[in-house]
Amino acid sequence: MTEDMQESxxxxxxxxxxxxxxSASRQLAALTNEQRSAALREIASRLVEAESLLCQRNxxxxxxxxxxxxxxxxxxxxxxxxxxxxxxxxxLLTVADLDDPLAGAIDxxxxxxxxxxxxxxxxxxxxxxxxxxxxNVTADVTALCVKSGNAVILKGGKEAIHSNSAxxxxxxxxxxxxxxxxxxxxxxxxxxRETTNELLTRDDSIDLLIPRGGPGLVRAVAERSSIPxxxxxxxxxxxxxxxxADLASxxxxxxxxxxxxxxxxxxxxxxxVHAEVADRLLADLTPRLQEAGVELRACPxxxxxxxxxxxxxxxxxxxxxxxLVLAVKIIDSLDEAIEFINSEGSGHSDSIIxxxxxxxxxxxxxxxxxxxYSNASTRFTDGFAFGFGAEIxxxxxxxxxxxxxxxxxxxxxxxxVRGQGQVRD
Amino acid sequence: MTEDMQESxxxxxxxxxxxxxxSASRQLAALTNEQRSAALREIASRLVEAESLLCQRNxxxxxxxxxxxxxxxxxxxxxxxxxxxxxxxxxLLTVADLDDPLAGAIDxxxxxxxxxxxxxxxxxxxxxxxxxxxxNVTADVTALCVKSGNAVILKGGKEAIHSNSAxxxxxxxxxxxxxxxxxxxxxxxxxxRETTNELLTRDDSIDLLIPRGGPGLVRAVAERSSIPxxxxxxxxxxxxxxxxADLASxxxxxxxxxxxxxxxxxxxxxxxVHAEVADRLLADLTPRLQEAGVELRACPxxxxxxxxxxxxxxxxxxxxxxxLVLAVKIIDSLDEAIEFINSEGSGHSDSIIxxxxxxxxxxxxxxxxxxxYSNASTRFTDGFAFGFGAEIxxxxxxxxxxxxxxxxxxxxxxxxVRGQGQVRD
Numbered sequence: 135m136t137e138d139m140q141e142s143x144x145x146x147x148x149x150x151x152x153x154x155x156x157s158a159s160r161q162l163a164a165l166t167n168e169q170r171s172a173a174l175r176e177i178a179s180r181l182v183e184a185e186s187l188l189c190q191r192n193x194x195x196x197x198x199x200x201x202x203x204x205x206x207x208x209x210x211x212x213x214x215x216x217x218x219x220x221x222x223x224x225x226l227l228t229v230a231d232l233d234d235p236l237a238g239a240i241d242x243x244x245x246x247x248x249x250x251x252x253x254x255x256x257x258x259x260x261x262x263x264x265x266x267x268x269x270n271v272t273a274d275v276t277a278l279c280v281k282s283g284n285a286v287i288l289k290g291g292k293e294a295i296h297s298n299s300a301x302x303x304x305x306x307x308x309x310x311x312x313x314x315x316x317x318x319x320x321x322x323x324x325x326x327r328e329t330t331n332e333l334l335t336r337d338d339s340i341d342l343l344i345p346r347g348g349p350g351l352v353r354a355v356a357e358r359s360s361i362p363x364x365x366x367x368x369x370x371x372x373x374x375x376x377x378x379a380d381l382a383s384x385x386x387x388x389x390x391x392x393x394x395x396x397x398x399x400x401x402x403x404x405x406x407v408h409a410e411v412a413d414r415l416l417a418d419l420t421p422r423l424q425e426a427g428v429e430l431r432a433c434p435x436x437x438x439x440x441x442x443x444x445x446x447x448x449x450x451x452x453x454x455x456x457x458l459v460l461a462v463k464i465i466d467s468l469d470e471a472i473e474f475i476n477s478e479g480s481g482h483s484d485s486i487i488x489x490x491x492x493x494x495x496x497x498x499x500x501x502x503x504x505x506x507y508s509n510a511s512t513r514f515t516d517g518f519a520f521g522f523g524a525e526i527x528x529x530x531x532x533x534x535x536x537x538x539x540x541x542x543x544x545x546x547x548x549x550x551v552r553g554q555g556q557v558r559d
Numbered sequence: 560m561t562e563d564m565q566e567s568x569x570x571x572x573x574x575x576x577x578x579x580x581x582s583a584s585r586q587l588a589a590l591t592n593e594q595r596s597a598a599l600r601e602i603a604s605r606l607v608e609a610e611s612l613l614c615q616r617n618x619x620x621x622x623x624x625x626x627x628x629x630x631x632x633x634x635x636x637x638x639x640x641x642x643x644x645x646x647x648x649x650x651l652l653t654v655a656d657l658d659d660p661l662a663g664a665i666d667x668x669x670x671x672x673x674x675x676x677x678x679x680x681x682x683x684x685x686x687x688x689x690x691x692x693x694x695n696v697t698a699d700v701t702a703l704c705v706k707s708g709n710a711v712i713l714k715g716g717k718e719a720i721h722s723n724s725a726x727x728x729x730x731x732x733x734x735x736x737x738x739x740x741x742x743x744x745x746x747x748x749x750x751x752r753e754t755t756n757e758l759l760t761r762d763d764s765i766d767l768l769i770p771r772g773g774p775g776l777v778r779a780v781a782e783r784s785s786i787p788x789x790x791x792x793x794x795x796x797x798x799x800x801x802x803x804a805d806l807a808s809x810x811x812x813x814x815x816x817x818x819x820x821x822x823x824x825x826x827x828x829x830x831x832v833h834a835e836v837a838d839r840l841l842a843d844l845t846p847r848l849q850e851a852g853v854e855l856r857a858c859p860x861x862x863x864x865x866x867x868x869x870x871x872x873x874x875x876x877x878x879x880x881x882x883l884v885l886a887v888k889i890i891d892s893l894d895e896a897i898e899f900i901n902s903e904g905s906g907h908s909d910s911i912i913x914x915x916x917x918x919x920x921x922x923x924x925x926x927x928x929x930x931x932y933s934n935a936s937t938r939f940t941d942g943f944a945f946g947f948g949a950e951i952x953x954x955x956x957x958x959x960x961x962x963x964x965x966x967x968x969x970x971x972x973x974x975x976v977r978g979q980g981q982v983r984d
Contacts, residue, residue, distance in 0.1 A: 160901065164925060245946045249935055258957055259927070341957045362787065362958055383980040390982035476585065498975045500589060502684070510674055510978025519983070520974070521670045532683055532766045533787055534959040537974050549945075549962050550923045553935025555808040557815035558944070 140328070147324065148332045151287055152339035154317035155260045159285035161315045163257060167234035169314065170280050177308030178226035181273065184304050185219045191300035192269065199293055211267045212294055222273040222301075225524065229277035232523045235541035236283055252550040257283035259341040261544065262333060263526075264289045264355055266347040269297035276305050276319050278526050282544040285318045287340065289333065291347075292325035299323065334359040346527050349454075364535055364543075366527040368454040369399030369482035371512045374471040374497065376488035377410040383509065384487040385419045390511040391485070393426045397456045399528060400483050400515040404451060405462045406471045412464045413439055428458045435464040451478040468493050472500045479503065482530060483512040483537075504530065504537035565753070572749065573757045576712055577764035579742035580685045584710035586740045588682060592659035594739065595705050602733030603651035606698065609729050610644045616725035617694065624718055636692045637719055647698040647726075650949065654702035657948045660966035661708055677975040682708035684766040686969065687758060688951075689714045689780055691772035694722035701730050701744050703951050707969040710743045712765065714758065716772075717750035724748065759784040771952050774879075789960055789968075791952040793879040794824030794907035796937045799896040799922065801913035802835040808934065809912040810844045815936040816910070818851045822881050824953060825908050825940040829876060830887045831896045837889045838864055853883045860889040876903040893918050897925045904928065907955060908937040908962075929955065929962035 162170070181188070192214040199209050241253040261284045265271045272288060279286035290298040302321035309316050322329060333340065337360040345355035346366045356363055373391055375384045391402040407415055416439045423430060424442060431446035432439075440462065450461040451474070465471045468486075475484050485507035486497040494508040505515045515537060517525025522540035529535040535543035587595070606613070617639040624634050666678040686709045690696045697713060704711035715723040727746035735741050747754060758765065762785040770780035771791045781788055798816055800809045816827040832840055841864045848855060849867060856871035857864075865887065875886040876899070890896045893911075900909050910932035911922040919933040930940045940962060942950025947965035954960040960968035 160925070160927070163927070243946065245944065247939065247944065249939060249944075251945060256927075356785075360781075362956070380980070386982055387980065394983055494977075498977075500585070502585070502588070502681075503973065505974040505976060507976045507978060510976060510981040511983050513983035514672065514674060514976065514978075514981065519670065519672065519674075520676060521668065531787070532971055536972060546957055546959075547961060548928065549930040551930060551932045551935060551939065552919075552923075553932060553939075555805070555812065556935040556939065557811055558819055558936050558938035 144324075144328045144332050148329065148336065151320055151322065151333075152260075152336050155285040155287050155320060156339055158315040158318040159257065159259050162280070162283045162285060162318055165283065165314065167237065169312070170283060171230040173280055173309050173312035173314040174226045174230035174277055176312040177273075177276065177305050178223040178230070180304045180308045180311075181219060181223045181226070181301070184300070185216055188219055188297070188300050188304075189214055189216070192297040194296040195294055202293070204293065208267060208293075212269070212297070214269055214297060218270060222270050225270070225274055226277045229281050229524050229541075232281065232541060235281065235545055240547055247556050248554060249556055250552040252552075253547050254550050255545045256548050258544060258546050259284065260339060261286045262289070262340040262343040262361065263287070264330065264343065264345045264347070264351070266291040266351060267294055269294050269301060271346070272298045272301045272321065273305070274524065275526060278524055278541060278544060280309075280314065280318060282541045284544055285320075287320050287322060287333065289322040289330055295323075295325055331358060334361065337361045344527055362534075364527065364529045364531050364539065366399075367530040368480045369401070369528075369530075370404070370452055370454050370478065370480040371400060371402045371483045372404040372406055372475050372479055373402050373485045373487060373512065374406040374465070374475070375408060375411060375415055376468060376486055376490060376493050377408040378490040378493065379408075379411060379415075379487040380489055381411060381415050381418065384415060385422065387485065387487055387509070387511050388419060389422055389426070391513055392423065392428060392460050393458070394513060396458050398513075399454070400512050401456070402512055403453065403455050403459070403461060404478070405460055406465045406474060407436070407462065408468075408471075409435070409464050409466050412436065416440055416462070423460065426458070428460050431459065431461045433463040436462045452480075454480070468496060472497060476500075476502050480530065481532075482528070483507065483515040485510060485512050504528075569749075569753045569757050573754065573761065576745055576747065576758075577685075577761050580710040580712050580745060581764055583740040583743040584682065584684050587705070587708045587710060587743055590708065590739065592662065594737070595708060596655040598705055598734050598737035598739040599651045599655040599702055601737040602698075602701065602730050603648040603655070605729045605733045605736075606644060606648045606651070606726070609725070610641055613644055613722070613725050613729075614639055614641070617722040619721040620719055627718070629718065633692060633718075637694070637722070639694055639722060643695060647695050650695070650699055651702045654706050654949050654966075657706065657966060660706065660970055665972055672981050673979060674981055675977045677977075678972050679975050680970045681973050683969055683971050684709065685764060686711045687714070687765040687768040687786065688712070689755065689768065689770045689772070689776070691716040691776060692719055694719050694726055696771070697723045697726045697746070698730070699949065700951060703949055703966060703969060705734075705739065705743060707966045709969055710745075712745050712747060712758065714747040714755055720748075720750055756783060759786065762786045769952055787959075789952065789954045789956050789964065791824075792955040793905045794826070794953075794955075795829070795877055795879050795903065795905040796825060796827045796908045797829040797831055797900050797904055798827050798910045798912060798937065799831040799890070799900070800833060800836060800840055801893060801911055801915060801918050802833040803915040803918065804833075804836065804840075804912040805914055806836060806840050806843065809840060810847065812910065812912055812934070812936050813844060814847055814851070816938055817848065817853060817885050818883070819938060821883050823938075824879070825937050826881075827937055828878065828880050828884070828886060829903070830885055831890045831899060832861070832887065833896075834860070834889050834891050837861065841865055841887070848885065851883070853885050856884065856886045858888040861887045877905075879905070893921060897922060901925075901927050905955065906957075907953070908932065908940040910935060910937050929953075
């Protein structure tokens with residue numbers, strides 16, 4: 135094909151994806167919760183039946199991944215096994231059993247003109263999802279979108295194309311069997327960059343785009359897209375240990391927030407300690423952190439209290455390590471901690487450890503992050519820990535959705551207004 | 560100045576605006592509703608005192624506008640007089656008296672880990688407002704942003720710079736007197752395009768941008784901005800007259816929706832009539848519309864029933880006339896009307912006139928617009944008619960805010976999580 139032919143072919147391919155998605159989204163809007171949930175149960179049972187087929191197709195991706203020299207961590211994220219297939223199916227069943235996110239009016243009132251105004255929750259419409267590696271995302275996103283009445287266009291990574299296609303085939307068959315439009319869930323079969331870039335221009339057809347992956351992916355999508363985006367972006371999270379803190383509890387929380395799973399966005403990168411308690415806290419905490427393999431980078435005052443720490447640079451305070459590294463800073467007041475977090479953090483998840491209720495409430499009010507904690511680990515920022523039963527991501531946007539996103543955040547609203555012939559004066 | 564110097568000067572100017580806005584937004588977050596409302600009352604009383612000064616400064620804009628050959632309609636929108644100043648002040652007082660949009664938790668629950676999760680309403684942060692002509696927008700937006708705890712950067716049109724500056728000076732003095740940070744409301748004093756373009760890149764400092772003006776302005780801002788935008792975009796609105804409609808009421812509603820104020824976004828552009836009632840409805844309605852000066856463009860079947868109509872082109876069905884023009888189409892079923900509106904309309908405001916409750920509810924469910932009506936004029940789509948007491952615009956976005964936007968839509972939320980030492984398993 136010439137370049138022009140290829141371009142027009144890409145446009146035609148994306149046109150068809152978009153047309154089908156919009157059409158499915160209109161049909162989904164007319165289905166009941168029971169119909170949408172039944173489709174998820176159908177898909178779940180078909181996934182379990184297709185277990186060995188899914189693992190065979192996954193083996194093709196793993197083989198290609200090994201040839202391409204993917205790290206063992208990436209290969210692990212990519213791999214499917216009977217247990218993981220089972221767990222995808224269970225995820226679908228969990229979401230199927232959740233309450234209808236579209237049920238009930240958000241608000242309803244009557245205005246003096248006699249009009250009855252209902253603010254009704256509705257699906258957003260067509261969701262675009264761009265993601266990397268883990269094939270289970272294909273099933274998870276299917277569950278959340280179908281349950282909330284949204285059509286979805288899934289653009290997975292090239293490295294998982296065989297696995298994602300296999301899962302998508304099961305999804306399509308399940309939707310069909312349940313009488314839900316098959317094109318409610320469409321996997322983009324082309325893995326070239328032109329197709330992705332073309333999708334990013336379709337603000338008339340895709341209502342919301344969720345890029346989920348490394349900061350490079352999110353940034354690239356944000357720069358090119360004309361579609362509104364929910365960013366699942368960096369977490370530069372901090373724990374602040376107040377002078378009134380229970381230091382034993384504080385040390386446990388810091389350990390958990392840094393060490394339990396350092397590669398995730400809700401793990402902390404900064405520890406702020408009030409000067410009054412710094413020596414006592416660090417005397418207990420430093421050996422525990424170091425034993426867990428944590429590298430400590432400290433401010434000039436903290437470095438004197440931590441054997442083996444290196445000096446933190448200015449950049450350290452706003453860096454997401456996603457690794458066993460912790461920057462430690464001594465702070466002289468609650469307000470200095472708040473100021474520091476608001477200027478250096480990324481507005482994701484931050485926690486104060488304090489026995490002083492006024493201090494805790496001041497921190498909770500003035501720290502401008504999606505999730506603010508008192509006396510708990512930042513690791514709780516996710517849809518499951520919040521009781522949402524599922525999660526499509528963690529939003530670092532300020533509007534529409536903040537923090538853990540699940541079914542509710544895949545809805546929007548419209549106003550339904552009932553009159554008796556009213557005209558405007 | 561050289562071009563380089565000018566560019567770096569523009570950047571420095573915008574840096575300072577952004578820095579001041581963020582700083583004010585942090586301070587606003589700590590104020591009570593009483594403090595925010597008191598500032599609006601202070602500004603209102605100072606506006607009334609400054610009435611003659613405001614009119615003098617406005618005269619400079621009017622003079623420049625006449626020299627530049629602005630139309631009399633535009634000059635009218637631009638002009639201030641004692642009555643309009645009074646009305647701006649009243650608008651501020653109305654907003655001051657409204658309920659605190661930040662009060663109360665949106666939701667609150669406890670999860671099995673024992674964490675108490677509160678979804679708390681908070682200001683969005685820093686709002687950017689880009690608008691044209693009418694100087695009263697400067698006061699209205701000040702009222703809505705300060706009341707909801709947001710800092711705002713106001714970029715008015717070049718044609719209103721003297722009027723906007725005069726109002727902004729009063730606002731600044733009023734904020735200062737009330738002990739609210741003066742830089743909570745900043746008017747951009749530079750009217751060159753470079754400054755606006757520079758603002759559009761500041762997604763780290765401006766949390767939400769609201770362009771309000773003609774489609775050209777909105778499109779230009781949307782194309783360049785990296786900041787999330789609420790579009791106040793076209794309204795291609797329709798009334799559908801069902802076969803079961805009370806035809807007298809239907810005719811009154813169509814007249815109102817088309818004629819009462821044709822230049823606004825919630826006026827209709829399309830009339831859809833069920834074939835069963837087309838001749839009776841049009842026999843009554845056509846002379847009334849034509850008497851009011853409405854030009855009628857009709858589908859092949861309707862043209863036979865309307866003396867003096869011209870043939871509608873394909874483009875007519877999706878065109879926002881903002882004028883005394885109405886496209887008329889005969890429809891054979893409710894579902895055809897729904898399909899037509901979903902494909903040709905702009906998702907703004909649409910109405911069904913029907914005495915059949917099932918038909919009305921089907922229309923209300925399946926028409927995918929921000930506001931859907933039964934038996935009422937589409938002209939009610941605004942914040943005042945909805946009982947919001949004010950309005951910053953009408954959103955044609957699908958996420959965050961849809962339809963009339965006022966105080967509530969200038970807020971977002973954060974999760975406040977209180978624990979007793981919880982760590983993640």
